Amino acid sequence: MAEVTALYRYPVKGLSAEPLPALTLARASGLAFDREYALALGTTAFDPQNPEPLDKGYFLMLRSNEVLAALSTRFDPETGQLTITRGGEPLLTEDLTHPEGREAVERFFEAYVGPAAKGRPRLVQARDHKFTDGSVISPAFMRAVSLINLASVRALEERTGETIHPLRFRANIYVDGLEPWAEMDWIDREVTIGSPRLRGLARTPRCAAVDVNPETAERDTHLPKALKRHFGHVDLGIYLEVLADGAVAVGDRMAVAA
Structure with missing residues (x-):
């Protein structure tokens, strides 16, 4: 079985x-906190107040940005904190419930991904919306x-x-x-x-x-x-x-x- x-x-x-x-x-x-957030490319228009499903090509993703796989991340739903490490070394811990924390995450990925991010990516979230490929x-x-x-x-x-x-x-x-x-x-x-x-x-x-x-x-x-x-x-x-x-x-x- x-x-x-x-x-x-x-x-x-x-x-x-x-x-x-x-x-x-x-x-x-569905599953809570699964694809709850996404990093929209700097050229992507996404309105959290009126979310529309977008193809994964509008976001940072492994198909185009394999450098993401070198990072280990952990999100704590109770505190809203996202922690990013690489090779066991802490790189960033920020609270995604605050604008300053989201901005810090965006600037991290702008520098980490480089030109492929097409500007500063935007950390996006919307009520009752998931960034799954099937969306x-x-x-x-x-x-x-x-x-x-x-x-x-x-x-x-x-x-x-x-x-x-x-x-x-x-x-x-x-x-x-x-x-x-x-x-x-x-x-x-x-x-x-x-x-x-x-x-x-x-x-x-x-x-x-x-x-x-x-x-x-x-x-x-x-x-x-x-x-x-x-x-x-x-x-x-x-x-x-x-x-x-x-x-x-x-x-x-x-x-x-x-």
């Missing part, structure tokens, strides 16, 4: 994953959580002969104990993981962001091309819509409706 092996959230789009022992999911809002598709996709079947990652490793770090795929839920690619058949089927009920929305297509090594920040693979060459598609993982509130914990079992 399949089992949850790891859980993550990504408070700031494009920045590092935060491992958690459990995730609380809500039908109305441009529908509200359901905006609030969806993502899942990776580790057996599918191993199947790709076998075909490419490369070791592939699962965090390249930046999912919320990682499971093991399934057949490779079993998740591809979950579209419109109900999935239970821990207490919440979910529904398969769509397979997750992969872009060049997954070619960035999360440990070295180097672009050292061509995984979308490898997926297409070996399996006839560029998908790995699945988006899940939350149907009922509940919590998922590491070690929880999962079941898929027939």
Whole structure:
């Protein structure tokens, strides 16, 4: 039987994953503090009072800014503090609930990313809005959580002969104990993981962001091309819509409706 092996959230789009022992999911809002913030490029217009979903190309992201992977970040929802380190060395700790803290974060990334930031990036947030890649598709996709079947990652490793770090795929839920690619058949089927009920929305297509090594920040693979060459598609993982509130914990079992 399949089992949850790891859980993550990504408070700031494009920045590092935060491992958690459990995730609380809500039908109305998805996963709290997941892609809650984003760093809009200096040329991006985004109105927090009237947020409109934008393609990820309007923000700092791994597909274009692999230097982000060299940073480790931690966000504390209770204090609003974002901490940034590199190689264990503290670089910045700022309170995102205050304008001065947000400005300090923006100036840090303006200097760190350089011309690719297209000016000073803006740390953006909006009520009831998430900066997920699926946000441009529908509200359901905006609030969806993502899942990776580790057996599918191993199947790709076998075909490419490369070791592939699962965090390249930046999912919320990682499971093991399934057949490779079993998740591809979950579209419109109900999935239970821990207490919440979910529904398969769509397979997750992969872009060049997954070619960035999360440990070295180097672009050292061509995984979308490898997926297409070996399996006839560029998908790995699945988006899940939350149907009922509940919590998922590491070690929880999962079941898929027939």
